Amino acid sequence: MPLVKGNTVVADEFVHLAEDAPLPADGAVLLSAERFLKDPEAALARNGKENVKTGVIWPNNRDVDDLLPYLDRLAVIALVFPIFRDGRAYSQARLLRERHAFKGELRATGQVLRDQFMFMLRAGFDAFEVKKDKDAQVFADVAHRFSVFYQPTGDGRVTAFHRRLMHLPESVKS
Amino acid sequence: MYAYDELDRTIVNERVSEFRDQVARRLSGELTEDEFKSLRLMNGVYLQLHAYMLRIAIPYGTLSSKQMRALAHVARKYDRGYGHFTTRQNIQYNWIKLAELPDALSDLAEVGIHGMQTSGNCIRNVTADQWAGVAPGEVEDPRIWAEILRQYSTLHPEFSFLPRKFKFAITASEHDRAAIKVHDIGLRIHKNAQGETGFEVLVGGGLGRTPFIGKTINEFVGQRDILSYVEAILRVYNQYGRRDNIYKARIKILVHELGIEKFKQEVEEEWAQMRDGALALQDAEIEDIRSRFFYPKYDNLSDTPDELKKALQNPNFEAWYKNSIAPHKQPGYAIVTLSLKPVGGPPGDATAEQMDEIADLAEKYSFGEIRVGHEQNLALPHVAKRDLPALWRALDKIGVATPNVNLVSDIIACPGLDYCSLANARSIPIAQELTRRFANPDTANLIGRLHINISGCINACGHHHVGHIGILGVEKNGEEFYQITIGGRADENAALGHLVGPAVPYDQVADVIEDIVEAYLALRQRPQELFVDAVKRLGVEPFKERVYATR
Numbered sequence: 161m162p163l164v165k166g167n168t169v170v171a172d173e174f175v176h177l178a179e180d181a182p183l184p185a186d187g188a189v190l191l192s193a194e195r196f197l198k199d200p201e202a203a204l205a206r207n208g209k210e211n212v213k214t215g216v217i218w219p220n221n222r223d224v225d226d227l228l229p230y231l232d233r234l235a236v237i238a239l240v241f242p243i244f245r246d247g248r249a250y251s252q253a254r255l256l257r258e259r260h261a262f263k264g265e266l267r268a269t270g271q272v273l274r275d276q277f278m279f280m281l282r283a284g285f286d287a288f289e290v291k292k293d294k295d296a297q298v299f300a301d302v303a304h305r306f307s308v309f310y311q312p313t314g315d316g317r318v319t320a321f322h323r324r325l326m327h328l329p330e331s332v333k334s
Numbered sequence: 335m336y337a338y339d340e341l342d343r344t345i346v347n348e349r350v351s352e353f354r355d356q357v358a359r360r361l362s363g364e365l366t367e368d369e370f371k372s373l374r375l376m377n378g379v380y381l382q383l384h385a386y387m388l389r390i391a392i393p394y395g396t397l398s399s400k401q402m403r404a405l406a407h408v409a410r411k412y413d414r415g416y417g418h419f420t421t422r423q424n425i426q427y428n429w430i431k432l433a434e435l436p437d438a439l440s441d442l443a444e445v446g447i448h449g450m451q452t453s454g455n456c457i458r459n460v461t462a463d464q465w466a467g468v469a470p471g472e473v474e475d476p477r478i479w480a481e482i483l484r485q486y487s488t489l490h491p492e493f494s495f496l497p498r499k500f501k502f503a504i505t506a507s508e509h510d511r512a513a514i515k516v517h518d519i520g521l522r523i524h525k526n527a528q529g530e531t532g533f534e535v536l537v538g539g540g541l542g543r544t545p546f547i548g549k550t551i552n553e554f555v556g557q558r559d560i561l562s563y564v565e566a567i568l569r570v571y572n573q574y575g576r577r578d579n580i581y582k583a584r585i586k587i588l589v590h591e592l593g594i595e596k597f598k599q600e601v602e603e604e605w606a607q608m609r610d611g612a613l614a615l616q617d618a619e620i621e622d623i624r625s626r627f628f629y630p631k632y633d634n635l636s637d638t639p640d641e642l643k644k645a646l647q648n649p650n651f652e653a654w655y656k657n658s659i660a661p662h663k664q665p666g667y668a669i670v671t672l673s674l675k676p677v678g679g680p681p682g683d684a685t686a687e688q689m690d691e692i693a694d695l696a697e698k699y700s701f702g703e704i705r706v707g708h709e710q711n712l713a714l715p716h717v718a719k720r721d722l723p724a725l726w727r728a729l730d731k732i733g734v735a736t737p738n739v740n741l742v743s744d745i746i747a748c749p750g751l752d753y754c755s756l757a758n759a760r761s762i763p764i765a766q767e768l769t770r771r772f773a774n775p776d777t778a779n780l781i782g783r784l785h786i787n788i789s790g791c792i793n794a795c796g797h798h799h800v801g802h803i804g805i806l807g808v809e810k811n812g813e814e815f816y817q818i819t820i821g822g823r824a825d826e827n828a829a830l831g832h833l834v835g836p837a838v839p840y841d842q843v844a845d846v847i848e849d850i851v852e853a854y855l856a857l858r859q860r861p862q863e864l865f866v867d868a869v870k871r872l873g874v875e876p877f878k879e880r881v882y883a884t885r
């Protein structure tokens with residue numbers, strides 16, 4: 161599955177660690193929520209060493225509040241879209257970014273198709289494990305399909321409301 | 335009227351271009367039908383019995399003449415020359431080809447209308463009182479708030495993949511014409527003891543398989559807070575609404591399972607953390623939206639013009655006047671309802687010619703504005719009373735002056751088995767038969783206000799639960815049967831109807847309805863006692879006896 165970050169396809173430095181695989185002393189890993197929560201310190205203590213980054217794959221039916229103590233030490237939180245139609249992770253993403261000021265990588269995983277990129281970007285995702293190669297290739301185009309937005313979200317785009325009030329020219333693109 | 339500006343138009347156009355790309359990917363096989371399904375639904379496209387069906391939003395039921403002509407154009411160019419106005423201030427076309435859908439949408443986009451969020455598990459087209467802005471005694475024009483909600487909910491990045499569809503309805507009148515108690519969120523604009531304007535928020539109403547009347551979650555939410563409050567509700571629903579079972583996924587089930595107290599607590603906790611954030615509405619924002627609504631420059635006219643007095647001598651005009659004309663906040667003007675329920679016709683259908691003609695008449699007599707109501711009728715909201723006789727003659731010529739508004743033949747019906755792939759039974763032919771049975775205006779007037787609602791299956795698109803008489807199509811051993819309920823209503827005293835007895839076969843429905851109506855005529859205390867009120871007073875029993883005594 162190609163990973164898109166910063167509008168381009170990049171190599172994924174994170175290894176999805178199998179449940180029973182030993183925790184490596186080096187390297188960037190993504191752990192399941194269960195495994196991470198069993199011993200968060202063991203996983204995070206590797207931080208501080210170079211090239212050691214820890215991420216967690218967080219299921220969409222678990223309260224993100226459980227992650228709050230670790231937010232500033234997690235490199236990645238991967239949220240899950242088990243099916244296209246299941247949008248719980250959009251709420252989790254906004255809570256993590258906007259309420260809890262998570263600064264690391266917020267990654268969308270699962271059924272991630274081009275038709276959701278815009279929503280995901282606006283909810284605060286900045287990395288995408290894209291299901292179809294072709295969708296990954298057109299990421300930048302699709303991400304710019306819309307130029308006007310109604311709702312304020314943490315992505316900081318100026319809303320239509322505010323553009324009108326500030327009398328910004330109609331052509332301003334955010 | 336609200337006029338879309340360049341920003342609103344840009345969003346509509348960008349959405350059409352996105353959908354054009356999605357249709358192309360579907361046609362080339364790049365998208366499977368399953369992948370395409372959620373995408374097309376969010377643009378109002380269903381796959382129906384005969385073809386793709388396109389549902390177009392008419393936000394809060396307000397249309398300009400220009401927009402109405404565009405609807406006629408789509409009916410003519412891409413469909414079979416007619417469209418179907420629905421109970422949710424939408425219009426549906428039943429025969430559009432997939433490959434032509436983007437063109438149809440693009441033609442509509444030129445006049446600022448679209449199919450965005452008329453279907454799918456997102457926030458649907460926001461509906462409002464169809465007399466908004468003209469009804470006497472209204473607290474304020476609820477369409478300002480419907481428009482704020484429309485903008486807020488359009489392409490919402492967090493709430494476009496909810497557990498299930500989500501419907502808002504809003505009213506600012508004491509008499510509820512928007513059926514707010516049977517919506518996921520119902521909003522009633524009112525003033526508190528301090529004289530401030532705000533919202534009573536109801537949640538968890540809805541029909542379908544498990545009907546519920548909405549419950550008040552908050553008596554008064556201020557204007558500044560309304561968006562953050564509904565966002566809190568939606569966020570709780572998005573996270574905790576059931577996704578394991580499509581029949582239990584609506585917010586009404588969550589509210590029911592948690593109980594309104596616990597649900598309210600969850601919402602208020604969420605709200606407390608965000609109410610002062612970016613969604614807090616500034617006065618300037620509200621005023622900006624308000625300033626985009628244009629109101630006619632009314633003249634000072636007589637409230638009892640000679641033209642009207644004279645015309646009222648004509649019994650045909652008088653009959654129409656009596657039930658099609660409603661008082662207007664401006665003296666000398668009236669709200670005129672156009673019946674889309676001719677005797678023997680499918681409720682809610684209009685031909686392209688009728689739509690064009692109505693657009694012309696609206697320009698001539700109603701400042702170019704038309705309304706669509708949930709009863710599947712249209713209205714001209716600002717007609718000078720002196721013009722009523724001339725307007726009546728013109729409406730009569732095109733078949734939309736049947737004097738039956740709010741009477742027994744003003745039937746609400748879903749498409750049923752004639753179009754709908756989910757139907758168990760026909761709806762339209764039942765409606766047609768009933769309009770023939772009750773075609774005599776004298777009988778209809780004797781009966782008075784009586785709403786019959788028909789749905790072809792448990793999904794309740796015809797709102798049968800809240801019909802004074804509700805008719806629900808069910809299937810028994812491959813045959814069409816109908817359950818009949820009485821005592822439902824969709825207004826400020828909303829209630830669900832009660833079953834009269836065992837379901838009856840297709841060919842007995844009209845007889846049973848006649849029996850019920852006759853029982854009512856015999857049992858009512860005085861002619862002013864409405865059918866629903868009589869049912870409330872008497873219960874179901876006497877009606878049941880009458881119906882089943884002879885069967």
Ligand code: HEM
Nearest residue numbers: 420421422516540541542543747748749753754793794795
């Ligand atoms: C012909 C294609 C149609 C299909 C496939 C369809 C499908 C459905 C389904 C599946 C539901 C149940 C949803 C639920 O309760 O969760 C529903 C409800 C509803 N539909 Fe339709 N419908 C169609 C046409 C219409 C029409 C023509 C109208 C208006 C005349 C309409 C208005 C409604 C309304 C008001 C509800 C009630 C929802 C509620 O309050 O719970 N639909 N429809």
Ligand code: SF4
Nearest residue numbers: 748754757790791795
């Ligand atoms: S009530 Fe049933 S039959 Fe009627 S339109 Fe809705 S889904 Fe179709």
